[in-house]
Amino acid sequence: MAVPMHKIGQAGAVETGVSTELADKDGKTVTLEGPYSDLADEDIDDHVPSGYERVRATLTPTGGGMGRLTINCIKYDSGAAESFEPVRETVEIDMEEVTYDLVDHRKLQDVRAVCEKWLATDAEKRVDDEKFYYTDGDGEEHEVTDAMAKRFCAAYMAGIKQFVRYYPVIVKHSIYKNPPGLARTKRSFKAGSPRFSSDCGVFSSPPVTLSGYANANWFKGGDRWHERGDNTWELTEKWTYTPDGSGSEHAWIYKKEDDQ
Secondary structure, rough: OOEOOOOOOOOEEEEEEEOOOOOOOOOEEEEEEEEEEHHOOHHHHHOOOOOOOEEEEEEEEEEEEEEEEEEEEOOOOOOOOOOOOOOOOEEEEEEEEEEEEEEHHHHHHHHHHHHHHHOOHHHHHHHOOOEEEEOOOOOOOOEEOOOHHHHHHHHOOOOOEEEEEEEEEEEEEEEOOOOOEEEEOOOOOOEEEOOOOOOOOOOOOOOOOOOOOOOHHHEEEEOEEEEEEOOEEEEEEEEEEEOHHHHOHHHHHOOHHHOO
């Protein structure tokens, strides 16, 4: 049978204090101190504040046969599956490395056709006596004479077949007590599934505007829901900048229906 709670000044466990905040939610922590054996037999639920649920209880020895019992509690919201708003939102901005084929470098714009023909030529016919050659559609051989095209051929032969650029990535983190779409009864969910954004996989405006980057060229990736250790949920949304994105020839594939 559980040992009842004793008042301060008597033998046994003593309630030493209640704090009223835990990260990202309404929570309470109840701390009991006293003989370790008494704390081990405590009825933990007797010390959970009204309206709260116990998340965890930790019993720690403090020496001399004494101990400290810490009870972490949380107040769960329940209700309609559509009614939840984020407790907190944060935004981070990073530069992400993007790799491109060397032939797509912007400095090769005027000679790209020649470079592509050189790449399409049989490897053993591309180079002869330190000169570069390509075969046209009629099978005729031509020497690469343009200086920039020759620089491309030399770089490619040296093993430089790709190049990198850096573009900003915007990530938004939203903390929820309950994810929209899920209704909770105490510590379990009773209905629904987490709601995902409707603009994943298309060009979509990010939550912040960056100077020098077209607002229409941001590509929205997939959402990620993550249940955190403190029983809150985190929604991560990601926007990646694409320099030619919304204006490119095939951008219609990744545009919203009303933006076609």
